[in-house]
Amino acid sequence: MGQRHLLAMYSNFDEAEAVVKELRSTQIKGFDVNRDLIVKSPIEHPEVEEFLGDKPVYVQWFTLGGALMGGLLGFFLISAAQANFFAQFKGGKPIVPLPPNFVLTYEMFILGGVFITVLGFLICAGLPARRSPLYSSTVSEDQIGILVKSDESAANTLKGIFTKHNALEIQEEAGK
Amino acid sequence: MSISNLLENWSQFRHTHPVEDKPHDPYKWAMSIDLDACSGCNACSVACYAENNLPVVGKEKYANGQVMHWIRIEHYWDEDVGEEGGREFPDQGAQFLPMMCQQCEAAPCETVCPVGATNHTPDGLNSQIYNRCIGSRYCSANCPYKVRYFNWYDYPSTENIWPAEMTQQLNPDVTVRGKGVMEKCTFCVQRLAAAKVTAKSEGRIVQDGEVQTACQQACPTSAISFGNLVDPESRVHKQWRAQQVELDKDKQAKDEKEGGTELRGYRILEDMRPYPSVMYLERVRESAI
Amino acid sequence: MKDIREDIAWAKINQDVLKSLENPRKLYWVILFIALAMLGVAVGCEVYQYEVGMGVANMDNPHMWGLYIATFIFWIGMSHSGTLLSAILHLMHADWRKPIYRFAEAMTTFSLLTAGLFVAVHLGRVWQIYYALPYPNERGTWPNFQSPLLWDAMAIFTYLSSSIIFLYVGMIPDLAICRDRIHEGWRKKLYTLLSLGWEGTDRQWRNFRVTYLTVACFLIPLAVSVHSIVASDFGMSQQPGWHITSFPPYFVAGALYSGCAAIITLFIILRYVFRFEEYMTLPILKKIVRLTFAIAMVWTYLNAVEFASVWYSHDQASKDVLIQKASGTYAPFWWAMIFCGSIVPLVLAFKRFQTNIPVLFAVSLLLNLGMWLERWMIVAPTFSHGIYPWTWDHDQWPSFVQWGMVFGSFGWFTLLFMVFCKVFPSVSMYEVKEMVYHRSQQSKKQEETGKFAAAGKGAH
Numbered sequence: 001m002g003q004r005h006l007l008a009m010y011s012n013f014d015e016a017e018a019v020v021k022e023l024r025s026t027q028i029k030g031f032d033v034n035r036d037l038i039v040k041s042p043i044e045h046p047e048v049e050e051f052l053g054d055k056p057v058y059v060q061w062f063t064l065g066g067a068l069m070g071g072l073l074g075f076f077l078i079s080a081a082q083a084n085f086f087a088q089f090k091g092g093k094p095i096v097p098l099p100p101n102f103v104l105t106y107e108m109f110i111l112g113g114v115f116i117t118v119l120g121f122l123i124c125a126g127l128p129a130r131r132s133p134l135y136s137s138t139v140s141e142d143q144i145g146i147l148v149k150s151d152e153s154a155a156n157t158l159k160g161i162f163t164k165h166n167a168l169e170i171q172e173e174a175g176k
Numbered sequence: 177m178s179i180s181n182l183l184e185n186w187s188q189f190r191h192t193h194p195v196e197d198k199p200h201d202p203y204k205w206a207m208s209i210d211l212d213a214c215s216g217c218n219a220c221s222v223a224c225y226a227e228n229n230l231p232v233v234g235k236e237k238y239a240n241g242q243v244m245h246w247i248r249i250e251h252y253w254d255e256d257v258g259e260e261g262g263r264e265f266p267d268q269g270a271q272f273l274p275m276m277c278q279q280c281e282a283a284p285c286e287t288v289c290p291v292g293a294t295n296h297t298p299d300g301l302n303s304q305i306y307n308r309c310i311g312s313r314y315c316s317a318n319c320p321y322k323v324r325y326f327n328w329y330d331y332p333s334t335e336n337i338w339p340a341e342m343t344q345q346l347n348p349d350v351t352v353r354g355k356g357v358m359e360k361c362t363f364c365v366q367r368l369a370a371a372k373v374t375a376k377s378e379g380r381i382v383q384d385g386e387v388q389t390a391c392q393q394a395c396p397t398s399a400i401s402f403g404n405l406v407d408p409e410s411r412v413h414k415q416w417r418a419q420q421v422e423l424d425k426d427k428q429a430k431d432e433k434e435g436g437t438e439l440r441g442y443r444i445l446e447d448m449r450p451y452p453s454v455m456y457l458e459r460v461r462e463s464a465i
Numbered sequence: 466m467k468d469i470r471e472d473i474a475w476a477k478i479n480q481d482v483l484k485s486l487e488n489p490r491k492l493y494w495v496i497l498f499i500a501l502a503m504l505g506v507a508v509g510c511e512v513y514q515y516e517v518g519m520g521v522a523n524m525d526n527p528h529m530w531g532l533y534i535a536t537f538i539f540w541i542g543m544s545h546s547g548t549l550l551s552a553i554l555h556l557m558h559a560d561w562r563k564p565i566y567r568f569a570e571a572m573t574t575f576s577l578l579t580a581g582l583f584v585a586v587h588l589g590r591v592w593q594i595y596y597a598l599p600y601p602n603e604r605g606t607w608p609n610f611q612s613p614l615l616w617d618a619m620a621i622f623t624y625l626s627s628s629i630i631f632l633y634v635g636m637i638p639d640l641a642i643c644r645d646r647i648h649e650g651w652r653k654k655l656y657t658l659l660s661l662g663w664e665g666t667d668r669q670w671r672n673f674r675v676t677y678l679t680v681a682c683f684l685i686p687l688a689v690s691v692h693s694i695v696a697s698d699f700g701m702s703q704q705p706g707w708h709i710t711s712f713p714p715y716f717v718a719g720a721l722y723s724g725c726a727a728i729i730t731l732f733i734i735l736r737y738v739f740r741f742e743e744y745m746t747l748p749i750l751k752k753i754v755r756l757t758f759a760i761a762m763v764w765t766y767l768n769a770v771e772f773a774s775v776w777y778s779h780d781q782a783s784k785d786v787l788i789q790k791a792s793g794t795y796a797p798f799w800w801a802m803i804f805c806g807s808i809v810p811l812v813l814a815f816k817r818f819q820t821n822i823p824v825l826f827a828v829s830l831l832l833n834l835g836m837w838l839e840r841w842m843i844v845a846p847t848f849s850h851g852i853y854p855w856t857w858d859h860d861q862w863p864s865f866v867q868w869g870m871v872f873g874s875f876g877w878f879t880l881l882f883m884v885f886c887k888v889f890p891s892v893s894m895y896e897v898k899e900m901v902y903h904r905s906q907q908s909k910k911q912e913e914t915g916k917f918a919a920a921g922k923g924a925h
Contacts, residue, residue, distance in 0.1 A: 237520070240520075240523065240525055241525030241526055241527075241528070241858060241861060242520055242525050242526070243526075252855075273855075275855070284702070284703050287609075287611045288611075288613065288614065288701070288702065289609050289612055290608055290609060290612040290614035290615045290618070291596040291597055291609060292606070292607070292608060292609035308596060308606070309590065310588050310589065310590050310591075310593045310594060310596050310597060311588050311589015311590045312587070312589075312597075312614055313529040313530060313587075314698075316526065316527075316529045317530055317702065317704065317848070318703060318704065320703060320852045320853060321853055322526060322527045322851060322853055322856040324526075326519070326524075326526065326529065327518070328519050328525070329517065329518040330517075330518055355518040355590075356518065356519060356588070356589030356590035357589060357590065358589075445853075448703055448852075
């Protein structure tokens with residue numbers, strides 16, 4: 001059976017929330033609310049996360065890994081470089097002096113943390129992304145979009161729900 | 177491999193300096209300068225210019241403070257002129273102090289160089305690698321004695337620094353420095369290197385008096401003595417010991433004695449803990465002139 | 466008065482901000498032209514210095530460092546308030562920062578770039594600058610990791626790359642707006658590329674929020690460490706006037722201070738040039754002004770701590786340097802620093818000046834002049850009156866090459882900053898929408914509870 005994408009636009013979060021709630025409570029054949037539903041909003045809106053249900057974020061694990069890796073790499077790279085360079089004294093200090101290495105380790109800790117966090121963000125958020133099949137530039141202005149993917153058969157039910165909650169506009173496209 | 181090297185030799189890499197548990201061997205170059213003998217004639221400075229290819233910068237740059245003298249004669253005057261019982265002319269109380277790189281054992285300049293262009297050599301010199309220097313001038317900023325000199329201009333290509341025929345008198349054993357690098361007294365490292373090579377090929381260490389620095393050689397009053405501090409037979413070693421000046425102390429035991437001491441040996445800015453390798457002998461005469 | 470009107474339509478926000486990418490006032494082009502001309506002066510000076518040698522800057526022994534290092538610290542310091550606005554105030558949920566943090570962050574990035582250039586022009590052999598980078602090579606040589614200058618290089622690299630990333634990540638939703646709204650052309654292509662296909666989906670926002678928060682958490686200790694390390698350049702040395710324990714907090718306070726003053730200056734300029742009166746409102750300006758005043762007082766206190774600790778330290782050399790500063794060659798500049806840094810900000814304590822634009826513009830420039838003088842007064846007097854009396858020299862004066870480079874750096878910074886503001890949205894559109902949204906929700910709630918209260922009263 002063919003697939004169909006639908007995008008409905010709403011003018012405020014309350015309507016969008018009502019739609020999502022209804023979609024979650026209704027059993028529709030050929031439509032899985034956890035997989036096929038995407039909410040697009042112009043601002044970061046914590047309530048969206050609440051009404052979509054708990055979806056985990058893994059970015060912080062990248063942060064942890066990156067920061068530790070950066071710190072360890074920093075310390076060992078620097079100490080090993082000092083030990084392998086002409087092992088000559090400088091200013092009577094030890095060849096592997098700890099206070100300066102701590103400073104640099106600290107910087108590398110942050111550097112690793114920041115870089116890998118952003119890498120994690122790109123991976124977790126799926127960026128750079130292909131543009132989704134349906135998009136309305138009003139999302140970047142002031143409207144909230146609800147994008148669903150479903151079997152052909154479910155399309156009309158979904159459209160019914162969308163219009164019931166005052167959708168400003170509904171776009172549809174036959175998916176692959 | 178680097179990390180295994182790091183872990184295996186950890187204690188060696190954590191060794192600080194200068195300490196008694198691991199003294200210099202077989203060389204530690206040091207100097208002692210008798211201020212009582214110094215007459216402020218500047219021959220040492222001139223000899224240094226000739227030996228180490230120092231550029232003569234000319235009046236204008238000299239006035240600008242851009243002079244390159246690795247060893248300088250500092251003049252000091254007593255300031256009791258005009259006071260009751262004081263001197264009639266300031267020059268009567270003149271003193272001279274030849275000042276060059278003190279080759280500190282824990283040199284403030286070494287730690288701060290971002291590229292590691294200045295290091296401590298095994299024979300106790302504070303070395304300067306011209307090729308590595310990027311000219312951040314941090315070493316000079318942190319030098320308490322301000323004895324590091326920077327090539328503000330490209331002297332070899334500047335007119336009248338070394339006119340064509342004079343390039344023949346440049347010392348072939350010493351590089352000519354281009355613009356933008358730091359330089360300073362090396363204790364005539366080219367002579368030390370040659371002497372060490374000769375000695376090594378004969379299977380011995382350098383004898384006292386075998387090698388002289390240019391300034392020492394030129395000094396008409398033999399105020400400067402130079403040699404291997406480790407060698408108990410050397411003049412420098414004997415002088416340091418006679419004056420009870422120890423290399424790795426930031427406060428000499430003799431100075432702790434109540435009522436002071438008759439001994440003349442001291443090191444400049446010792447309490448800042450650079451552990452300088454040059455000992456000065458205090459002047460005894462009332463005036464150098 | 467409210468920080469921002471709550472009834473601005475979101476579409477209007479887009480429109481107003483995007484207009485800044487299209488047609489600024491004529492003053493914009495005048496500023497750009499002046500900046501370019503100033504940069505030309507610096508380029509000329511650098512070419513001359515590169516060809517002839519550092520001597521033309523009129524440095525000597527003992528004046529090894531001069532205006533370059535002083536101005537380097539100045540620009541590094543300038544960068545700190547961007548982080549203050551975008552990271553610290555973000556964690557504190559101070560949402561009034563939202564319309565102004567984008568340009569503050571751009572200021573961070575560009576002032577760091579300017580500071581980096583000062584390291585380069587300061588070097589005697591700038592063509593060998595890569596020796597200071599820890600890159601593996603066939604000779605097995607590494608930079609000296611003990612040197613505070615190397616920590617500097619590392620810290621600045623970390624800070625610069627992190628703040629560019631932070632600026633960019635925070636801008637992705639806005640770039641998507643630009644992509645959707647702007648007419649065809651090279652900029653549309655640029656925004657399409659940079660917005661990475663952002664569509665504001667729930668997954669994107671969710672990860673975005675965590676990322677932004679995490680990076681903000683990293684940036685705060687980073688910013689503090691960067692200026693502490695710059696302070697270590699001085700504090701770790703043995704020179705009188707530099708070897709002071711209170712230097713790191715003193716430097717950080719000074720950095721925030723000059724940064725906030727610069728934010729006031731740029732706020733006023735941007736507000737006029739790009740017609741941002743709706744977003745960069747006077748109540749917000751008032752908040753920054755108060756913040757600046759508070760930091761000014763912290764700086765004044767730390768300054769007093771420094772003098773006191775030197776004065777009672779029994780370190781004659783340090784004391785002499787302090788006396789020299791107050792009474793020697795540098796005295797006019799030192800007292801000007803005290804005046805601009807500690808006396809002038811008292812103006813900001815008066816309510817009627819807190820929103821007076823001409824007064825604030827003049828004051829913010831004076832504050833920054835004071836902060837620049839502060840850096841100069843840290844660097845120069847120590848060289849002129851060091852530990853070793855024979856090298857005392859109070860008469861060396863920086864040549865026109867040094868002054869030209871300092872002058873030109875302001876042009877370089879302004880140029881980068883102004884070009885940025887014309888190419889990228891300098892007010893964060895999505896965050897202003899958030900601010901407007903949350904505030905309107907709040908007032909709605911208040912109205913409702915007010916109604917309830919009223920109804921309850923009636924029923925009683």
